[in-house]
Amino acid sequence: MSEAEVTSPPTLHLSSGPHIASGRTTAQIMWMVNLSLLPALLWAWAVFGWPVLAIAASSILGCATAEYLSCLISKTESTLPDGSAVCSGLLLAYTLPPAIPVWMPFIGGLLAIVFTKAVFGGLGYNIFNVALVGRAMMMATFPVEMTTRWLTPALGNVDAVSSATVLAQIKLGGPEAVNKILATVPDGGHLWLDFFLGMRAGSVGEVSVLMIMLGAAFLLWKGIIKLYIPLSVLAGVAVMAFFSPAPTIYMLSGGIWLGAFFMATDYVTSPTTAKGQIIFGLGIGLLTGIIRNWGGYPEGICYAIMLMNILTPALNDWFRPKRLTADGVPS
Amino acid sequence: MSLLFWRKSALPTFSRGGVHPDEHKELTENLPIEDFIPTNVYLPVSQSLGPSAEPLVAKATKVKRGDVIARVPGGVSLHAPVSGIVKGVATGPHASLVYDTVITIQTKPGDDDPQFPEQPGWQALPVAQMLESIRDAGVVGLGGAAFPTYRKLALPKGAKVDTLVINGSECEPYLTCDYRLMLEESEKVVLGSWLIAKIIGVANCVIGVEDNKQPAAEKMRQTIAGLGLEKMEPPVKMTVVVTQTRYPQGSEKQLVQSLTGRLVPKGGLPLAVGVVVQNVATAIACLDAIRNAKPVMERVLTVSGRGIQSPRNLRVPIGTSVEDIVAHCGGYTNDLVKILLGGPMMGRTIADLDVSVTKGTSGLLFLTAAETSITRYQPCISCGECVDACPMGLEPNRVSQYMEVGRPLETEQFGVKECFECGCCSYSCPSHRPLVQFMQVAKAAYRRQERKTK
Numbered sequence: 001m002s003e004a005e006v007t008s009p010p011t012l013h014l015s016s017g018p019h020i021a022s023g024r025t026t027a028q029i030m031w032m033v034n035l036s037l038l039p040a041l042l043w044a045w046a047v048f049g050w051p052v053l054a055i056a057a058s059s060i061l062g063c064a065t066a067e068y069l070s071c072l073i074s075k076t077e078s079t080l081p082d083g084s085a086v087c088s089g090l091l092l093a094y095t096l097p098p099a100i101p102v103w104m105p106f107i108g109g110l111l112a113i114v115f116t117k118a119v120f121g122g123l124g125y126n127i128f129n130v131a132l133v134g135r136a137m138m139m140a141t142f143p144v145e146m147t148t149r150w151l152t153p154a155l156g157n158v159d160a161v162s163s164a165t166v167l168a169q170i171k172l173g174g175p176e177a178v179n180k181i182l183a184t185v186p187d188g189g190h191l192w193l194d195f196f197l198g199m200r201a202g203s204v205g206e207v208s209v210l211m212i213m214l215g216a217a218f219l220l221w222k223g224i225i226k227l228y229i230p231l232s233v234l235a236g237v238a239v240m241a242f243f244s245p246a247p248t249i250y251m252l253s254g255g256i257w258l259g260a261f262f263m264a265t266d267y268v269t270s271p272t273t274a275k276g277q278i279i280f281g282l283g284i285g286l287l288t289g290i291i292r293n294w295g296g297y298p299e300g301i302c303y304a305i306m307l308m309n310i311l312t313p314a315l316n317d318w319f320r321p322k323r324l325t326a327d328g329v330p331s
Numbered sequence: 332m333s334l335l336f337w338r339k340s341a342l343p344t345f346s347r348g349g350v351h352p353d354e355h356k357e358l359t360e361n362l363p364i365e366d367f368i369p370t371n372v373y374l375p376v377s378q379s380l381g382p383s384a385e386p387l388v389a390k391a392t393k394v395k396r397g398d399v400i401a402r403v404p405g406g407v408s409l410h411a412p413v414s415g416i417v418k419g420v421a422t423g424p425h426a427s428l429v430y431d432t433v434i435t436i437q438t439k440p441g442d443d444d445p446q447f448p449e450q451p452g453w454q455a456l457p458v459a460q461m462l463e464s465i466r467d468a469g470v471v472g473l474g475g476a477a478f479p480t481y482r483k484l485a486l487p488k489g490a491k492v493d494t495l496v497i498n499g500s501e502c503e504p505y506l507t508c509d510y511r512l513m514l515e516e517s518e519k520v521v522l523g524s525w526l527i528a529k530i531i532g533v534a535n536c537v538i539g540v541e542d543n544k545q546p547a548a549e550k551m552r553q554t555i556a557g558l559g560l561e562k563m564e565p566p567v568k569m570t571v572v573v574t575q576t577r578y579p580q581g582s583e584k585q586l587v588q589s590l591t592g593r594l595v596p597k598g599g600l601p602l603a604v605g606v607v608v609q610n611v612a613t614a615i616a617c618l619d620a621i622r623n624a625k626p627v628m629e630r631v632l633t634v635s636g637r638g639i640q641s642p643r644n645l646r647v648p649i650g651t652s653v654e655d656i657v658a659h660c661g662g663y664t665n666d667l668v669k670i671l672l673g674g675p676m677m678g679r680t681i682a683d684l685d686v687s688v689t690k691g692t693s694g695l696l697f698l699t700a701a702e703t704s705i706t707r708y709q710p711c712i713s714c715g716e717c718v719d720a721c722p723m724g725l726e727p728n729r730v731s732q733y734m735e736v737g738r739p740l741e742t743e744q745f746g747v748k749e750c751f752e753c754g755c756c757s758y759s760c761p762s763h764r765p766l767v768q769f770m771q772v773a774k775a776a777y778r779r780q781e782r783k784t785k
Contacts, residue, residue: 010667011704016678016768018754020352020504021704026712026761081708124710124762272715272728308348316729323724323746324347324584324594
């Protein structure tokens, strides 16, 4: 019946449409986030030395081990290649003091994955940011190591910060502490520049605002994150900076930049609509300030994000996308 | 992203969502329409939405091109697309219904085959008679929906319509048949549009063409200027508007918004905002029906994809089998994995080559593994890409989550019933979730429930 010979029939796939895809995959997104975190790690290595790489490796190993084992136990295909466990491990490492004993991040990573992700059903089902729960659990488990193992940066002028982060000093010492810090800066030095570049004490991945911005710019360019959440987090913190004796330092220290661009923007635990994201971000910023100014900790971004994570499902219900069709019009 | 790099096109488009997949139109856009008549045609009697047709012929009946061979009582007819002998009326495969009654005709052209000359005085026929001609010619929406055209054009009493939109968007990737029709038969498109405008009684007609089909827009403009529609009776002001290339520009509600700025209300038709939309190929079919008393017997479709040796734009009789088209186009390649009827966004996969072309088949695509996506899906990571991509402002992510835990009847709150299955959500999902399919299953659950409560 046919003009030309039809060769042996092919194996045809049947499926519902659409039959083409944008090409973006979950694994791609996760690995691009990991890539965007590297500048901050490189900077940490430059100012704090080799230990930070050991911390990152230990934390990633902890997360990966837990991820691998939980897939093994639940008899599902290993989700290690999707890069999300590595991402959690890196982020957890970034929130730790650079001189913490190297075995502790491993424990933290293990606990984080098991109790935040695996028991909830794996990727996509967690309620809280995995890395931050890891940090919170480590604060409870290793309170001394988590708050005292700081290192003096190898670069810069701020040498009064070898034992504690600037926020802790200000919290304990008030305006006098600010004057003391300012006195350590030689004439012609710019304290804010040291903070912006990352020549200060602090957690592994949070110290350089510039490096975090570099990574964030990459994610923005790739369309992986949008600015709604980070900008509103920063706006919220900025409001609370009015209550600080040193607003510039307040804005440039601590983990708000890392938190705003890399943790609050976690897809799984943040709202999906622009309005929801703005409220979510503002809430994080304001809560961070409340904890910093009047709470028990010098830094509050970790708990602020976790608190707003709880609100995410509600925010998704309250702030819905706008339907195209004019409702209520008789048709 | 939009906050960082503000990019604004001056061309009109719909207000939210949409995607821009790789177009792949280069495979066939420069290939003129070719005729192909197979030895046998296999005509499923169900060719349009609504009740199915009754066959009027039996084995060994001799038919002439244009003879009515099946009819929906009081509705559209199916005509013999070729002259020849009926070889059988039996159950056979159907593109979307799985099985249907199929009339097989062996082609045997004769010297006395009808030629469908121009009918004298066709321009001045009364509207009721024009509608009858359209119905009797078996005209249905040729853009893919296959809704009987006479029913769409017979406006309900009291309907206020002021604009006719002619859809030349062809927003599905790969497909180029409407583009070729606008280039090669622009005069028929324009005259057909004028007839439709006359039937529904409007003086304003807008032809929407996407930005990536500029030559067609230009050709249409020239043709309109050359025909002098303002001087015809009744005069119709016809304009070509170039829209942004953005899928699903060719969807009725989106196109109406792009061209007129009007929002079609929830659950309503464009009619509710005074607009009737017709596809370019349907306009040609209406002209053929009224000017030449020529029924719908053939259609132009795009045969494309990297899985077929020589992609083409073909004019084939309704009922031409996929197998014959494959043979005519040089066979498929070894890495073929999917055959689709329609475009890659909304088309359906077929399992066998014995399926045949119906009136609604606008494309026949042969996709290789590299062109299509065959992957297992993963959990929702709540990235919100589907929410951003949805042109209707729905929440496919949440529908899918409810479906996964078996709660289909709680998904109306996320807009399931407004979904027209364009596929933008699944297309943009990084976890490859079958979001459209979840929507379809949810809608089916609501239909079942409605039947039960009746």
